[in-house]
Amino acid sequence: MMNMKKTFGFLLTLLSILIFSQAKSVKKLPVKTTPKTAVKKASAPKPNPDLVRINEEVPVLIPQKKDDQFGYINQKGKFIIQPQYHIAVFFAEDCNLLNSPNEKIRKFGTKEYATVEKDMISYRINQAGKRVYQYKNSDLGKCKSEYKQQQYQAYILNGFYGIIEPAKFVNAADYRDYQIYPQYQYLHIMEGDDVSNPMIVASHNDKFGVIDVNNKVIIPFEYSNIKRNFSWKLGKMFEVTKDGKNYYYIDSKNKAY
Template sequence: MKYLFSLFFCCFVVLGFAQNKNLHQKKVVVKSNPDLVKINDSIPALIPQKNNGKYGFINQKGKTIIPYQYSNVGFFTEDCNLLNSPNEKVRKYGSNKYASVRINNLDFRIDRSGKRVYLYKNSDLGKCSLPYVTQLFHAYILNNSYGIIEDSKFENPGDYRQFTIYPQYDYLHILEGDDLKNPMIVASKNNKFGVIDVNNKVIIPFEYNDIKRNFSWKLARLFEVTKDGKNYFYIDVNNNAY
């Protein structure tokens, strides 16, 4: 009986100590950075911007988050060369938590605070094995005008019904993206550039001097545009500028 009482007393003391300890423990709450809160969830929280010949990053509200100091920058996206690096310690820098930047002819990965966390080394670069994806649609030139065809359905250019978009533009270029059935298409008409879809719906109005045919749509769902032929900036699918 005495043994049972002692055992009960010990358990009570241990339980009381544990409860008292839990009462004094503070809960750790990870606060999100208000500067990185997304207004548009389909595009990155940080967007490259050029100012006075140097690149930095702004947030979706237009606030400068990473100062303009780089000669070139990329989006916060994966780098498959680092993800497949023979050096296991640097593979983490290949994730989309980091962006590639260049300064003084040196290439770095930076985090979202702008801190340079990795300096590129050729010995760290692995091989990328990205699968080739065939586009469903292609541009087609007829009588010096551009249209769109779907390869699997197109046989006779004399039959206008076989064209997805009958040739009517000065220029067309299908951008790479994740949605092969509904790609974004850079179009030019009357010396102005815009963006259309395969239904010939205008996505971005024809008000730009140029729209770059690069990977900004695939990587960030943004278009890189200019109105004066010199100063480029990004817009989203709703034509909001950044």
């Protein structure tokens, strides 16, 4: 009987030890807290102070010639891309590249790039002046036809130029049929997006200026020549000269750049 009591007592002691050890094993350990690291938000790129817009109607970068080489100035007249090219045109779309059979090339056809030429090689450059693409014939696609029928056209009467609207013009002997009665030495309608209100290069008293279809003078007659190119369509600017040699760009308010 004594042995049984001893055995029973031993079992109770052993059971107590086991229960106590389990209670200790399930005790929660303190959780370590790590300090949260602040996630930095990506800051927006700072605008280039050199690409400032003073006039919203004209491009940020404007082709400019110096010492027979072309570069690009900003609207304040500072050279941002140094003169080094034989040809430099406005930053504008190139439909041949936009429709390139090579999809990787098409981005270079957007208006974020400009076409330049140096040593008989044509490139596309970005606004930082970096050459990002060299033209290859195999990359050129076909431009989609975007021709807009002109609403007005020049008309010559007795050696003088005027403007008519062909859809309404009936009788050349009736001055009321003319949009602008022939009175200029020369007229040329500049290509642009607004065919109902085109800019018209005109010559009067051997000087060139710009008028609209209502015969309002936009650019005074003070230039020896105004080029009939795509400067108005691409950059809302006119390429002018007073001495017949040095050409530069002006905006529609006759401000020179």
